[in-house]
Amino acid sequence: MPQKVFVTGMGIISSIGNNCSQNFKSIVEITPGISDIEILETVYRKKFKAGEIKYSNKQLAEMASGNSDNLTRTALLGMIAAAEAMAHAQIKNFSDDKTGFISSTTVAGMCRTELLYGDFLQSKINGSFIETNDCGDSTECIADFLGIKNNITTISTACSSSANAIIHGSRLIKSGKLNRVVAGGTDVLSKFTLNGFHSLQILDEDWCKPFDENRKGLNLGEGAAYLVLESEDQVLKEGKKILCEIKGYGNANDAYHQTASSPEGTGAFLAMQEAIQTSGINPGEINYINAHGTGTMNNDLTEGIALKKIFGKNIPAFSSTKSFTGHTLAAAGAVEAVFSILALTNGLVIPNLNFSDPISALDIIPEKKMVHHADLKYVLSNSFGFGGNCSSLIFGKV
Amino acid sequence: MNPAVYINGTRCISVQDTFDRNWFFGEIRNPGKNFLQVSEDAFKNAIAANLSRRMSKMVRMGVASAMSAMNDAAIEKLSAIIVGTGNGCFEDSLKFLKSMIENEEKLLSPATFIQSTHNTVAAQIALLLKCYAYNFTYVHRGFSFENALQDAVSQIAEDKNKNILVGGVDEIPAAYLELIDSAGWLKKQADAENYFSNDTGGVIAGEGSSFFILSGIKSLSSYAQLKEIRTIYNPSDTGELRLTIEKFLSDSQLQLSSIDTVILGLSGDAQSDNKIKFLGENYFKNNLQLSFKNYFGESPIAVSFALWMAAVMIRKKEIPEALCMNNVRRKEPENILVFNQYRDKNYSLILLSKC
Amino acid sequence: METQHQLEENLKAQLIQQLNLAEMKPEDIKPEAPLFGDGGLGLDSIDALEIIVLIEKNYGIKILNSEKVKEIFYSVRTLAEYISQNQKT
Numbered sequence: 001m002p003q004k005v006f007v008t009g010m011g012i013i014s015s016i017g018n019n020c021s022q023n024f025k026s027i028v029e030i031t032p033g034i035s036d037i038e039i040l041e042t043v044y045r046k047k048f049k050a051g052e053i054k055y056s057n058k059q060l061a062e063m064a065s066g067n068s069d070n071l072t073r074t075a076l077l078g079m080i081a082a083a084e085a086m087a088h089a090q091i092k093n094f095s096d097d098k099t100g101f102i103s104s105t106t107v108a109g110m111c112r113t114e115l116l117y118g119d120f121l122q123s124k125i126n127g128s129f130i131e132t133n134d135c136g137d138s139t140e141c142i143a144d145f146l147g148i149k150n151n152i153t154t155i156s157t158a159c160s161s162s163a164n165a166i167i168h169g170s171r172l173i174k175s176g177k178l179n180r181v182v183a184g185g186t187d188v189l190s191k192f193t194l195n196g197f198h199s200l201q202i203l204d205e206d207w208c209k210p211f212d213e214n215r216k217g218l219n220l221g222e223g224a225a226y227l228v229l230e231s232e233d234q235v236l237k238e239g240k241k242i243l244c245e246i247k248g249y250g251n252a253n254d255a256y257h258q259t260a261s262s263p264e265g266t267g268a269f270l271a272m273q274e275a276i277q278t279s280g281i282n283p284g285e286i287n288y289i290n291a292h293g294t295g296t297m298n299n300d301l302t303e304g305i306a307l308k309k310i311f312g313k314n315i316p317a318f319s320s321t322k323s324f325t326g327h328t329l330a331a332a333g334a335v336e337a338v339f340s341i342l343a344l345t346n347g348l349v350i351p352n353l354n355f356s357d358p359i360s361a362l363d364i365i366p367e368k369k370m371v372h373h374a375d376l377k378y379v380l381s382n383s384f385g386f387g388g389n390c391s392s393l394i395f396g397k398v
Numbered sequence: 399m400n401p402a403v404y405i406n407g408t409r410c411i412s413v414q415d416t417f418d419r420n421w422f423f424g425e426i427r428n429p430g431k432n433f434l435q436v437s438e439d440a441f442k443n444a445i446a447a448n449l450s451r452r453m454s455k456m457v458r459m460g461v462a463s464a465m466s467a468m469n470d471a472a473i474e475k476l477s478a479i480i481v482g483t484g485n486g487c488f489e490d491s492l493k494f495l496k497s498m499i500e501n502e503e504k505l506l507s508p509a510t511f512i513q514s515t516h517n518t519v520a521a522q523i524a525l526l527l528k529c530y531a532y533n534f535t536y537v538h539r540g541f542s543f544e545n546a547l548q549d550a551v552s553q554i555a556e557d558k559n560k561n562i563l564v565g566g567v568d569e570i571p572a573a574y575l576e577l578i579d580s581a582g583w584l585k586k587q588a589d590a591e592n593y594f595s596n597d598t599g600g601v602i603a604g605e606g607s608s609f610f611i612l613s614g615i616k617s618l619s620s621y622a623q624l625k626e627i628r629t630i631y632n633p634s635d636t637g638e639l640r641l642t643i644e645k646f647l648s649d650s651q652l653q654l655s656s657i658d659t660v661i662l663g664l665s666g667d668a669q670s671d672n673k674i675k676f677l678g679e680n681y682f683k684n685n686l687q688l689s690f691k692n693y694f695g696e697s698p699i700a701v702s703f704a705l706w707m708a709a710v711m712i713r714k715k716e717i718p719e720a721l722c723m724n725n726v727r728r729k730e731p732e733n734i735l736v737f738n739q740y741r742d743k744n745y746s747l748i749l750l751s752k753c
Numbered sequence: 754m755e756t757q758h759q760l761e762e763n764l765k766a767q768l769i770q771q772l773n774l775a776e777m778k779p780e781d782i783k784p785e786a787p788l789f790g791d792g793g794l795g796l797d798s799i800d801a802l803e804i805i806v807l808i809e810k811n812y813g814i815k816i817l818n819s820e821k822v823k824e825i826f827y828s829v830r831t832l833a834e835y836i837s838q839n840q841k842t
Contacts, residue, residue: 043503106515108537110491117492118499120580127580134485134698135516136539140743143631152631153545154538156486156516164534168549175552192491195498196511201802253479253524253533258512260798270530386512387521389533447776448795505810508802509772 003231005170005246006398009089011081011184012338014223014325015051018063019084024342027350030370032324034207034219040189048203051221051326052189053077064145070131072109075138077224077331078186079145085182086146089228089240100151100178102169103139103226104161104185106330111190138186151178156330158385159292160251161185162225163333163393167249169229179234184226184334193329194220200259208295208327210320211304211366213357218294221326225334227341244341247378247396248279254388260298265306267390268292268382272310275392281378286316286394288349288374290340290381291366293320294327299384304362317374319352319367333383333391340379340395347374401558401614403551403624404753407471410706411463412606412694417441419470422710423718426693432590433575433603434695441466449526452509454490456483456569459607460519461526464565471611471619477560478532479520480549481567482542484698484740486516489571496573519567540740542566543608543699544629544748550612551627558614565609566699575603585666593666594692601665604695608702610709616753621709623753625733626650630745636673639745640681643737646747658729659717660685661704663738665696670742677737678723685735686717686726693721701738701746708734708750760833768829771807772800784830793828804832814839 012019015033016026026033037045037052055063060076064083071079082101086094093099109132116129131137139154151172155164162185169181197203197220204217235242252274254267261267276283292303307315321339328335343350352366377397384390410416413434414427427434436459444462445453453461460481468474491514497506512518517535524533532553536545543566550564578584585593585600593602612624628646633639647654660682664671678687694703708731711717715730722728736748765779774794787793789801796804804826805816814836826832 110495114495114498117495120577121496121499124576125580127577128582130574130577130581130583134539135537136484136541139538140631149631151629152538153536153541155534156537157520157533157535158515158517168534171552175555177552191498191503192495195503195506196494196508196514199506199508199511199802199806201508201805251532251534252530253521255524255528255530257797258518258521258525258799266530385517386515387517387533388524389517389521451773451775452799505806507806509799512799 002174003176003233005173005229006232006235007227007243007246007341008230008235008240009085009228010226010243010338010341011084011088012223012225012335013053013077013080014328014335015053015221016324020338023338027324027339032353034326040191042191042194044194044198047205048194049207049219050189051219051328053222071141072112072132072138073188074105074107074109074111074186075141077188078103078138078142081184081224082142082146082182082226085226085228091228095147095149097150098179099148100172100181101143101148102153102155102165102181102183103142104155104165104330105135105138105187106156106158106161107187107190107193108135109133109137110192111188114191148182157389158387159329159332160383160385160389160391161330161333163383163391164251166227166333166337166393167251167391170246170249173229173231179231181229182226183229185330186224187329187331188222189220202296204295207354208323209354210293210295210323210352211300211359212355213359215295215297215300217296218322219326221328223325223328223331223335225331225338227334227337242398244344245396245398246393247281248275248394249392250274250278251391254390256388259386261302261384263302265302265309267388268303268306268384269309271390271392272306272380272382275380275394279394283311284314286378286380287376288343288379289316289318290336290379291318291320292382292384293322295322301359301361303382303384304359304364307364315364317349317367317371319350321350323353336381337393340381344376344379344395344397347376348372349374399551399625401554403554403612403614404616404620405610405622405624405709406613406617406620407467407611408609408621408706408709409463409466409470410606410608410703411436411441411459412703413604414693415440422714423720426720430591432585432587433570435570436606452513453522454487454513456487456489456567457519457522460565460567461522463607464523464563464609467609467611468563473561473611475561476529476531476563478550478553478562479523479529480534480546480562480564481520482536482546482699483516483519483567484537484539484542485568486537487514487518488569488574490514492573540698540744541629541746543702544627544746548627554612554614560613562612563609564612565607566702567607568605568697568699570603570605578603594664594689597668599667599669601667601696604697604700606694606703608706620753622712622750625749625751628747632743633745636676639673639677643747650749652733657685657733657735659688659731659734661688661690661708661734661736663691663701664689665691670739674737674739684726686728687723688721689723698740701736704736704738705748708736712750712752757833757837760836761829764829764833767807767811771803772796782829785828788826788828808836812836812840
């Protein structure tokens with residue numbers, strides 16, 4: 001009998017707060033975190049805005065109670081968020097072999113490598129930063145920090161990474177292989193990604209406008225978020241407080257182009273369809289969608305097309321919270337999972353900021369205003385990444 | 399494992415002539431260098447030129463071995479594509495970074511940035527096959543391939559009729575070699591000969607790609623049965639490893655004496671090889687022991703070469719003498735245990751059996 | 754100042770190099786053949802962005818909208834014409 005998967009804890013750090021409570025406050029008070037770039041050293045400081053966390057690595061290290069010497073910003077954000085999630089879930093023993101840790105990232109240690117590689121190219125000495133460059137580094141730093149000893153892995157599928165971490169964790173619990181998984185992701189602002197997205201011409205110089213006819217691109221962001229997932233048996237055994245259930249999930253590939261999504265929104269459609277099928281609910285039962293909604297010409301159009309295919313004329317209330325935090329890349333799935341769960345448990349429909357005119361080809365309108373006391377039972381969250389990687393999660397009220 | 403999992407197709411691209419289906423440790427390349435790079439001559443026609451133009455060597459290796467594994471298993475439809483890579487598309491990452499530094503963040507190539515994302519290989523395979531199925535990339539150091547394999551096994555546990563493409567791929571471009579040399583990871587060139595026996599530090603770096611088709615259905619082309627996989631993170635000592643191996647064997651309902659062959663992940667780096675060497679000399683002393691990294695080099699996904707080797711040996715019912723490290727008698731292989739380590743932190747056990 | 758023909762030949766070589774059209778030679782590219790979509794070179798949106806970089810790097814012309822590239826830069830010929838008209842001397 002497959003185990004149900006429950007969320008018993010969550011942790012987050014983003015440009016709108018250092019923990020769940022601060023993030024929630026910023027959402028309720030509608031104070032987005034997208035601003036001028038101040039900490040990242042780049043020639044584009046005055047050109048692009050970002051959801052930057054206004055702490056230096058040293059300050060983050062103090063918050064994480066770690067020594068910052070060999071810890072990348074990626075690891076530090078992850079440590080802070082994962083620690084909050086673990087504390088929230090009141091886990092007593094996390095080193096047993098039925099507990100796992102699944103993290104995800106795209107920037108990984110590049111935030112450090114990019115500061116040191118220039119000197120290395122000149123001198124050819126001091127290449128030891130290679131030790132922190134790869135994706136597994138931040139995961140092992142976080143696992144070591146938390147004392148998780150077993151079942152450690154890292155996923156990297158671009159912007160769907162941490163949604164996939166949550167999917168993978170859920171599957172491990174459903175199958176009975178593990179009882180508990182801490183799953184999520186971490187990504188930081190880096191020159192590498194800022195320049196990469198700029199070369200693709202998909203950054204907005206102003207605040208992003210998800211689902212707006214005049215949208216010009218995305219704002220990058222940084223952050224980390226983790227959910228503690230536990231099996232039904234585990235939750236009953238320990239008398240845990242449950243935040244919600246992971247009701248369904250889906251992952252599909254668009255198989256159309258490296259970066260652009262197919263005009264039919266195939267991957268997005270298939271991911272949502274699979275999530276709905278695995279949840280056992282009808283599309284009509286979904287009350288709110290936290291969309292991927294990056295603000296790019298391509299994503300918002302194709303995601304909208306996919307939404308129409310799934311929901312027809314009855315698209316539930318939807319919004320993109322990237323208008324609050326920017327696009328946190330690998331962390332987006334988990335960051336927005338936290339927001340989805342906050343929405344679900346507080347009866348809140350989060351507004352889609354900076355919206356004026358609907359996309360003319362679609363004529364769909366996101367939620368423009370905060371809705372309090374909403375009767376939410378199921379929330380769908382989308383995360384779509386480069387390489388056609390599309391993932392959807394459904395959270396159910398318990 | 400329930401249901402049983404079978405390897406129904408495989409192809410390996412490495413410094414050796416593994417892409418040639420008839421090669422079986424006949425002529426072994428030994429360039430005597432501290433790195434073993436793949437020559438693309440053997441498989442350059444596997445991908446059409448107009449499709450491969452944007453692909454880095456890493457992506458070409460991954461795509462070519464993946465497509466060939468599918469042909470080997472004679473299947474066309476996949477239920478999942480799962481890739482493991484420790485370093486991702488490193489050459490394109492460093493190329494973009496170098497350009498960013500030298501051009502002061504101006505006039506950068508979008509194609510290079512796109513190709514640097516870690517899931518490029520899995521994405522390209524899906525694109526070429528027009529495959530909309532589940533698509534994951536694991537990027538955890540020396541567990542990357544094992545994690546991909548574990549995921550594939552869990553997919554089959556849900557539905558044994560699935561055909562899963564799973565593989566490992568990593569590259570060693572010159573820019574990467576420079577870095578690991580400077581970090582002290584690479585064997586000094588002077589120590590590259592006979593490096594298993596000279597107790598020096600550093601590894602012989604290798605690259606390549608091994609892909610497999612896994613299914614819960616046995617076929618005429620099945621190579622072997624994948625019985626069990628386990629990963630061990632940062633074991634404190636050989637005692638902990640030994641206990642894990644014992645539990646692994648008992649969970650697989652096997653005695654140590656039933657393991658006719660153990661493939662050891664000795665890398666040539668004295669320090670990281672310590673625990674495996676000790677267990678080889680003690681716990682496994684009565685089992686036939688083979689090495690593999692001296693033929694393929696070390697990389698986060700090197701273990702995928704060992705799995706390829708084990709699968710082919712079981713199918714061919716033969717262990718090549720050149721691979722043997724001790725004097726235990728060679729038998730027709732029935733149960734092969736791969737015992738690997740990467741940088742003394744990521745240890746794994748994979749059991750493959752005759753089917 | 755280059756002749757139109759010379760500019761076209763240079764552009765062909767630059768496109769082959771920048772876009773990694775490894776199996777092609779300049780003489781394989783007809784100046785009036787479409788660059789994008791089927792029936793021509795089959796370039797895509799990423800190539801469009803690469804061409805923008807190429808034009809700025811080699812000819813000092815900044816194009817701010819990649820959608821324009823597909824419309825105006827139909828072929829090597831129209832690309833060369835655009836460069837002749839807009840190149841900074």
